[in-house]
Amino acid sequence: MVSAAYSYLGSSALDDDLTLQTSGGPAAHPRFFTGFLTDPGAAATGLLAVAEVARTRYFRPLPPASLDPVVTAGFDRLRFESFSGCCGVYARMDVLPGGLDGEILAHGTTNVDVNLPLQRALTRVGRTDPLHVAVGPDELTVTTFDGELVERKVPLPSRWLRGFAEAQVLTARFDARAEIGVAEARILLNRLPAADRSILWAVPAGRTLRFTSRPGPGAVCLPGAGRLAALKPFLRYASALRVYGPAVAAGSGPVASTWELTTPTLRLSVTLSPEPYRGFSGEGAVLESLASDEAADDADLISALLSWDPTIDVDALATASGLAAGRVRDALTQLGTSGRVGYDVAEAGYFHRTLPYSAAVVEKMNPRLAGARALATAGAVTVGAAGPDVSAVRSGDAIYHVRDATSCTCPWWAKHRGERGPCKHALAVRMVLSGADTTADEFEVTA
Secondary structure, three states: OEEEEEEEOOOOEEOOOEEEOEEOOOOOOOOOEEEEEOOHHHHHHHHHHHHHHHOOOOOOOOOOOOOOOEEEEOOOOEEEEEEOOOOOEEEEEEEOHHHEEEEEOOOEEEEEOOOHHHHHHHOOOOOOOOOEEEEOOOHHHHHHOOOOOEEEEEEEOHHHHHHHHHHHHHHOOOEEEEEEEHHHHHHHHHHOOOOOOOEEEEEEEOOEEEEEOOOOOOOEEEEOHHHHHHHHHHHHOOOEEEEEEOOOOOOOOOOOEEEEEEOOOEEEEEEEOOOOOOOHHHOOOOHHHHOOHHHHHHHHHHHHHOOOOOOEOHHHHHHHHOOOHHHHHHHHHHHHOOOOEEEEOOOOEEEEOOOOOOHHHHHHOOHHHHHHHHHHHOOOEEOOOOOOOEEEEEEOOEEEEEEOOOEEOOHHHHHHOOEOEOOHHHHHHHHHHHOOOOOOOOOOOOO
16 A cells, blocks of 8 residues: 545535646646536536545445546546546546537646535536536636645555556457447346346347356456446436447456446446456556566657547557557557556547556566566576476476466466466566566565
């Protein structure tokens, strides 16, 4: 756990106007947007949903502990994001160009204060109520305010930070699997048990979806239907429900999925981790890219080329950088580990974001990666020890064998079979085979 201090010039409030206070980012108290929201009732409900996810622990529920959502101002839109306290649900509301009648004043990312009094006020915003919004304090207030700052220190789990990177990598593998009308979506979501933690699979069936207990081609995993609760209030504004997921086959294990409600001007989505008890932070999807020195070097180049366009064009970045598209994607994964990049499944593209976390800090939050570097640095890897494709790795008092730098004889591999990323022994073998630099930091070798 780390502690994050949020300093605001005041508390966010909804009086005649909605003023969302910001903290840190491109300026001490950045001002991103001022103007009207063209669909105020839907926007207020979507913001409440993002805040609700931030204050909820879906697995082993505890009393609410609100974390401040993140807001990103791009070239033509606003994005509000949060993770649940258990890190198993990622929520995002995108206010699209048609939803903004005003001016984007600055680009950047910061935390935004969505306190409990504001949440209560947002519940009273109607469908046609005119709503003027300022994301960030008024400039005059910034220059003349001389009172005390509103500061809150929030215990911020390291796994919440890592979740941004893991969710970006996982959702980049998703495709649109189904779309149903809002009437069918309302029936579907209202029939789902509120506290259900079972693994279901949604299959397109005419104008709706049907649920089954077994996966098959075209199915979308629904791991813990109760975790879709934040979407339900938004149904009265939505026009459709879209569902995204990776390709699966008969016998596939649980996988993550995204469930998205849309209007012409807004998108509200929740992405669920593969199982209710699993947080995104432990999925291991970023480990291969983090272990690559080539991707780290490429990330520095791609970082200099990023812009605040609505989506990041991989092909355009490949042309500008001279790198192959695959290397650009690996570089974007690297940038995602420090919160620099997210992925939008609706537009099948990456988007720019800037969070104040360095890749070096996030790397140390990944114990498997730290353990792999320690093993490689200590000379614990013997390539080809038991055949041309089998390496031996001494870890503590045990020796494990890694085949094709993938499968391993360790307990981690036996339990997860690669579904949660490589084990530290396979990572160490890959580092040695690629000649990656393993001497940058010192780690303790453990079993």
